[in-house]
Amino acid sequence: MAIRKIREIGDEVLRKTCKEVKEMTPRTAQLIDDMLETMYEANGVGLAASQVGVLKRIVVIDTTGEDPYVLINPRILETSGEQSGQEGCLSVPGKTGIVTRPFYVRVAACDRDMHVFELEGTELLARAICHELDHLDGHLYVERVEGELMDVEEAQEE
Numbered sequence: 001m002a003i004r005k006i007r008e009i010g011d012e013v014l015r016k017t018c019k020e021v022k023e024m025t026p027r028t029a030q031l032i033d034d035m036l037e038t039m040y041e042a043n044g045v046g047l048a049a050s051q052v053g054v055l056k057r058i059v060v061i062d063t064t065g066e067d068p069y070v071l072i073n074p075r076i077l078e079t080s081g082e083q084s085g086q087e088g089c090l091s092v093p094g095k096t097g098i099v100t101r102p103f104y105v106r107v108a109a110c111d112r113d114m115h116v117f118e119l120e121g122t123e124l125l126a127r128a129i130c131h132e133l134d135h136l137d138g139h140l141y142v143e144r145v146e147g148e149l150m151d152v153e154e155a156q157e158e
């Protein structure tokens with residue numbers, strides 16, 4: 001496994017739409033391992049392939065630090081409710097902002113064996129799923145921030 005360089009806001013690759021994964025290859029399996037390692041090393045709760053410069057529809061998410069989800073070709077099946085809270089992104093270091101997301105989401109995705117499964121989440125997991133799926137379509141949370149984008153330190157003082 002290897003740590004990959006996380007692309008930051010301003011990098012064109014973050015604006016691009018990722019492509020469907022057609023089959024699992026050793027190269028894609030390696031990418032997933034690297035994404036997990038890169039996410040953990042950066043203390044993130046999620047990472048999309050475009051954030052390491054690869055335009056594939058793959059995201060990794062771990063909101064608990066011990067239970068990673070790998071979502072390949074994910075699509076949202078259902079959302080409900082609303083939650084408003086602080087969000088950050090490994091591609092926008094040192095910043096945070098308030099974003100409203102669904103409280104509940106249900107997605108279908110392929111796992112590493114390319115078998116379809118469903119995942120549902122509320123609260124932070126729902127937020128992370130929506131945030132990461134946005135990356136696959138070239139969107140960053142900063143487009144959705146209500147009010148000002150804040151520095152992380154400034155936000156913590158409040």
Ligand code: ZN
Nearest residue numbers: 088089090091
């Ligand atoms: Zn992000």
